[in-house]
Amino acid sequence: MTQPSQTPAAGDASSSAAASSSAAAPGPPAHVVPVVPVVPVAGPHSAGSDVRDARLTWLIGGSLLIAHAVLILVANGYPMLAFSGVGPILDGVWAAALLVLAFGVRGRGSVVARRPLGVVALVIAAVVPLLSALLWWVVPIATWDATSALMAGTGASVLSLGALIVATVVIGRAGAVPHRVRWVPLIVLAVTAGAQVLLQIAGVAFANTRVVADLSGAFFFAAMLGTLGVLLLGILAVVFAPREAPRPVAPTQVFPPAP
Numbered sequence: 001m002t003q004p005s006q007t008p009a010a011g012d013a014s015s016s017a018a019a020s021s022s023a024a025a026p027g028p029p030a031h032v033v034p035v036v037p038v039v040p041v042a043g044p045h046s047a048g049s050d051v052r053d054a055r056l057t058w059l060i061g062g063s064l065l066i067a068h069a070v071l072i073l074v075a076n077g078y079p080m081l082a083f084s085g086v087g088p089i090l091d092g093v094w095a096a097a098l099l100v101l102a103f104g105v106r107g108r109g110s111v112v113a114r115r116p117l118g119v120v121a122l123v124i125a126a127v128v129p130l131l132s133a134l135l136w137w138v139v140p141i142a143t144w145d146a147t148s149a150l151m152a153g154t155g156a157s158v159l160s161l162g163a164l165i166v167a168t169v170v171i172g173r174a175g176a177v178p179h180r181v182r183w184v185p186l187i188v189l190a191v192t193a194g195a196q197v198l199l200q201i202a203g204v205a206f207a208n209t210r211v212v213a214d215l216s217g218a219f220f221f222a223a224m225l226g227t228l229g230v231l232l233l234g235i236l237a238v239v240f241a242p243r244e245a246p247r248p249v250a251p252t253q254v255f256p257p258a259p
Contacts, residue, residue, distance in 0.1 A: 051242050054104065057101065058242065059237075060105070061098075061234075064093050064096050065231070065237065066234035066238070071093070076224075095126040099123065102122035112171055118167055125167060165189065181240055188232060195222040196219075196223075199215060202215060
């Protein structure tokens with residue numbers, strides 16, 4: 001008896017081919033989770049807070065300079081308003097102004113960009129008047145001989161002047177102060193110190209003549225130049241205090257978009 005043929009029919013062949021192809025084809029790719037970059041979150045000292053701290057530094061330092069100059073002007077213009085403790089108060093206000101401008105608020109807004117040389121110079125200029133006043137209080141100047149008192153006073157003045165020269169040069173070079181006014185402190189110092197030095201030379205040259213008496217008004221004017229210079233610097237510090245950049249405003253759509 002003849003056995004039936006085992007050759008598959010055409011339909012069966014196509015079905016088996018599809019099955020084999022589906023078995024050999026790879027499955028759908030696995031779901032890939034995109035890697036999202038981690039963006040660091042701004043810390044407590046963001047750009048906005050840095051600007052606010054710098055602005056606060058300039059406002060406080062400038063206000064203290066203005067207060068120092070105004071107290072001197074009031075005391076000289078209205079002697080009845082002066083009191084015995086005005087000297088230490090002036091020295092304290094002056095020291096506070098320079099220290100704030102040197103170190104800044106939370107390290108922001110330093111007019112010398114916290115450069116060590118500028119910071120040290122401002123600290124010296126701030127503490128020398130306080131230490132001199134403390135020295136005169138502990139050892140009254142009346143107990144000193146004339147030569148020692150003159151040398152001590154001159155030494156303190158020279159030290160303060162040298163520190164201020166260094167500090168104003170660093171202010172001009174550090175770039176922390178706007179370009180338009182960064183050299184103003186050095187100019188003010190040069191004008192005021194130059195006037196006083198010239199008058200001192202004239203006083204020594206004409207010590208035994210009647211010219212010295214005529215120079216009393218010039219000495220007073222030279223001293224007022226320094227006070228007015230401090231007042232100007234305080235005003236400039238307040239006016240040019242750093243400000244935050246204005247935030248961009250989202251555009252407003254007036255007309256509907258074209259279809």
